[in-house]
Structures are given as C-alpha cells and as structure tokens.
Amino acid sequence: MIRSAGIILFTVGAVSAAFAQGAAKQAVASAAKPDLTVGRQHFEQSCGVCHTKPLITSGRFGPALSKESLGGQADVMAEVIGNGVPLRMPGFKHQLNNDQIRAVVAYIQTLDPPPPEAAKPTARTSGERRDDN
Ligand code: HEC
Known part of the structure; x- marks a missing residue:
C-alpha cells in the first residue's frame, strides 16, 4: 500500500515536472515568434x-x-x-x-x-x- 502510494506520488511529480517544462518552452516560443x-x-x-x-x-x-x-x-x-x-x-x-x-x-x-x-x-x-x- 505504502509502495503504491509512492509510485503514484512519483508519477504525479514526473507529470507535473514535464508539464512545467512544456509551459516554460511555450513561454520562450511565444516571446520569439x-x-x-x-x-x-x-x-x-x-x-x-x-x-x-x-x-x-x-x-x-x-x-x-x-x-x-x-x-x-x-x-x-x-x-x-x-x-x-x-x-x-x-x-x-x-x-x-x-x-x-x-x-x-x-x-x-x-x-x-x-x-x-x-x-x-x-x-x-x-x-x-x-x-x-
Ligand atoms: C461584433 C463583431 C466583431 C467582432 C467580434 C470582431 N470584429 Fe473586427 N470588425 C468588425 C466590423 C463590423 C469591422 C468593420 C469596421 C468598419 O466598418 O470600419 C471590423 C474590422 C476589423 C478589422 C479591419 C479590417 C479592414 O479591412 O478594415 C480588423 C483587422 C478586425 N476587425 C479584426 C478583428 C479581430 C482580430 C477580431 C477578434 C479578436 C475581431 N475583429 C472581432 C466586427 C467585429
């Protein structure tokens, strides 16, 4: 149980990190063109x-x-x-x-x-x- 909660937390963390990266890239792109x-x-x-x-x-x-x-x-x-x-x-x-x-x-x-x-x-x-x- 504790282990699966850990996996879920890890997954959520990874997804939001990827999302943040995407948002940052988009911000750079919108400044450029x-x-x-x-x-x-x-x-x-x-x-x-x-x-x-x-x-x-x-x-x-x-x-x-x-x-x-x-x-x-x-x-x-x-x-x-x-x-x-x-x-x-x-x-x-x-x-x-x-x-x-x-x-x-x-x-x-x-x-x-x-x-x-x-x-x-x-x-x-x-x-x-x-x-x-
Ligand atoms: C409520 C209707 C309406 C909406 C919504 C609207 N427009 Fe217009 N727009 C007009 C009208 C009517 C004219 C012509 C105005 C005139 O007679 O000079 C016009 C003129 C223009 C012109 C000048 C065109 C020319 O050749 O003179 C541009 C550019 C333009 N609109 C862009 C936009 C953009 C981009 C949006 C959305 C962000 C938008 N309009 C939303 C009604 C609208």
Missing part, C-alpha cells in the same frame, strides 16, 4: 462570429480578414484589434494580451484574401456602414 495555433484559436473564438461565414447561408457582420486587410500592416491591425472600431467592433485589449493579439495578427496574415465580392459584409444593420458599395 507568435504562435499560429494560439492565434487561430483566439480568432475562431473571438472574431469568427463577425469575420467569418461558417455556412454558405450565414451572413457576415464584418469584412473577411486576410493578409491584405489594412494593407497587411501588422501594427495597424493590432491597434484595431486592441481598440476596436466605434459602434462596429469591440476592442479586445482587455480580453487578449499583446502576445495573443500578435498571434491573432500572425494567423490573419496567413489567410489569403477571398474574391472581392465574397469579402464584403453581408449582414446589414441599421447603423452606418463604412464601405460605400
């Missing part, structure tokens, strides 16, 4: 509702995003994501830290632009719209 997997996860969770069109029949509130959005300028994108667009898009600086925003920007910069017609928002609201199509 943005993690596209993390960026994609945040994008799908926080942005997809307005910026993607999951079904052919669904509308899209915001424009499709790609490497060409905002001229592909990472700084400008990060600024829009952090502060949002008045009345149109919430800012994310309180939900996402700088590394996470950088990861989302890096992920968006892997996306090819859709054909021009498909890029436009399709859902209309009573508010004003920026693009004059």
